[in-house]
Amino acid sequence: MNVGSPLLSDGKLPVFLFPTSLSFFEDDQSSHKQVLTIYNPYEFALRFRVLSTAPSKYLVADSEGTIKPQCCIDIVIRHTAINSANYSVTDKFRVQVYEHSGSRQIIGKRDVPSTLLPGMQEERERHISDLDQFEQLPRSQVTRHQASAQYRLSDRHDRREGGHETSTSTSSIMVIMVGVLCVLALMLPLVGDQASSWPDYLHISIHQKLISAYVLGLITVVLLRPT
Template sequence: MQHQPQVTDGKLPIFVFPTSLTFFSDDQSSHKQVLTLYNPYDFPLKFKVLSTTPRKYTVVDSEGTIRPRCCVDVVIRHVDICINNEGVKDKFRIQVSEYGQRKILGKKDVMSVLFPKRETSPPKEENFHSLSTSIAGNPELPQTPITTRQTTGRSATGPSYIIIFTAVMCIAALAMPTHGEKDTKWPEYLHLSLSQKLIAAYILGLVTMVILKV
C-alpha cells in the first residue's frame, strides 16, 4: 500500500538540482544547462516548467511525468545571448501536481543569470616569507615511511569508495518502506519517515553529480 504525504496549500517539497543556472556570453558550452527534477515519493508526479521571460529560452520537454522514486533531466537553452541581457535575473518555476490531478502540490523557483564572461584569469601572485624557528641548528625531523601509493589530481579509477557507499546507502534508504505502510515484511524499525527519505533523495542527487564529474 502506498503512503502519500499529507500536503496542504501546495507545500509539497520539490527537489531540483542545481538550484540556480549560470550562463556566460563568451562560453558557448554554457548556453545549454540541465535541470534534474527528483521524485522521492511513492506516487507519480506531473511537472511543468514556467519562465518569467520565455522568449529568451527554449526548454526541451517543459511538461512531463516523473515516475515514483525517479528523476528526469530538463534541458534549458539560452537563445538570446546579448549585452542587453547580461546581469538580468530571470526565474524558472517548477510546479508539480499528482498525476491525473490539476491541483498544484508544490512549486520551486530557480534563478537564472547571464554573465559577460567566465572568469579564467590566474590568481594574484602571493608573497611568502621565511618563518623564524626556536630550534637550534638543523635537527633531523621524524619521518614516516610511505606505505600506500599516493596520487594527485583526479583518480583514474573513478569515484572513491566513500562516494559509492553513500550512493548505495541512499538508494537502500529510498527502497525501504515508509511509516504507515501495511503488508510489508520489513520490521517496523526499518520503516523510514518521509523526511528521512527526502534527505536521502537530496543527498543521492548531489552524489550522482559528483560521480558523473569523475
C-alpha cells in the first residue's frame, strides 16, 4: 500500500487499539494507571494524537507522536480524579491518526470508553459481564521512558525484567503457530501485484493483511504479558 491509496484519502483508515475500553477501580490503586497500545500494521509511518472528553481527570504520557511502520506504542493513562462523584461516569478517549507527511487531515480515528467503578466485587463482576467482549491490558507500572518505546509487531523476544521462563503448554504452542501463520500472511503479495512471481492463489487482499497484523499484535501482547 502506498500513501496515495484510497484507503488513506477517504479518511477511513482502520485504527487498531488494545484494549478497546478502560476500567478504573477506586479500591485498586494499581488500576489507576492503564496502558493503551496503538498499533501501526501498515508499511508507512503514522502520526497520532490522543484526545479526551474529560482532560482534567486524566494524565496521558506522550499524547501525540509518531509510530513507525509495523510497530506499536504503549500510551500510559492515569486517572487523577478518583472520587465518588465520578463513579460509573463514562468518559471517552479519541485516537486520531494522520499521514506522517505533516498533513492535518485526519485519516482515521477510534474512540475508547473509560469508566471509573467503586471497586466493590459485585460491581466489578457486573461491569465485566456487560463488557465481556473486551480484553483488558495487564496492569503495569510503566515509566514515561518505557511508554515511549516502540517495538516491532513480529518481535517475540521477552521484554520482561527479572521474569522467569514458564513451561511451554499446548495452548502457547497454538498461539505461536497462529502468530507464525500471520507473519507468513503478511509476507505474501497483494492481489493484483503483477510484479510478483508467486502463484495467483497465494496473493491475498489488503483486508486479509490487516486482520493478520491485528491478530499478530494481540498475540504479541499475550506473549509479552507480565506474570
